[in-house]
Amino acid sequence: MTDDETDERFRARLRAFLTEQHPGRRPKDPVERVAWQKKWLAALYDAGYAGPSWPRAYGGMELSFARQVVYQEEYARARVPGPLGTGLGIAAPTIVKYGTPEQKERYLRPMLRGDTVWAQGYSEPEAGSDLPALRTTARRDGAVYVVNGQKVWNSSADIADIFFTLVRTGPPDSRQDGISYLLIDAHAPGVTVRPLRDLTGD
């Protein structure tokens, strides 16, 4: 973006990019679909059109709010694929605001480019609306955490590389005061992901 560019010119430039680079029809096969979506997200990032609200320091566009509205209008109009996983909308803003410089450097760009997919692991079979009831424990053992428990309803868990989770690090009755935010490598030994079919068959 150039500083003297008008909203209209920005809209036209973005529209041209989304039209010319449109990745085509969504593949029916789920594996092909994820690859198709990742390819698109990488192309978007590499061309400087990813993360309209993100800081430029982490690969975003850092647009004004008005310009973000233009971006979202054009993005929806073009019917191009959206983000993969739930990390971009939920975990990333937390890392942008509260993460250490190392965490920002390590996690943000790969997430924005679609190279790593993040899924949320908060809910549990006995902890939905009442999240302070969660029972998954994380115990520090030297340089690692040993995690025990079960999460449920984790959208995109089947394609995730990282789970951003809430786990109990305090005593069992510590409710909301004993919860920590832990990133878990989805490919780590001991992680099992099972499908949960909903009423629509998804």
Ligand SMILES: Cc1cc2nc3c(=O)[nH]c(=O)nc-3n(C[C@H](O)[C@H](O)[C@H](O)COP(=O)(O)OP(=O)(O)OC[C@H]3O[C@@H](n4cnc5c(N)ncnc54)[C@H](O)[C@@H]3O)c2cc1C
């Ligand atoms: C499609 C889908 C995707 C999801 N994706 C994710 C995800 O990616 N990651 C994740 O962590 N979770 C996810 N969830 C979980 C979702 O956030 C939970 O379903 C939600 O927290 C509610 O929990 P629950 O289903 O156990 O219902 P419950 O908490 O058991 O609630 C059941 C009913 O009781 C009502 N209720 C509960 N407590 C009270 C109260 N004190 N007073 C009055 N009414 C009450 C609720 O409103 C609800 O109608 C997903 C759920 C769905 C359906």
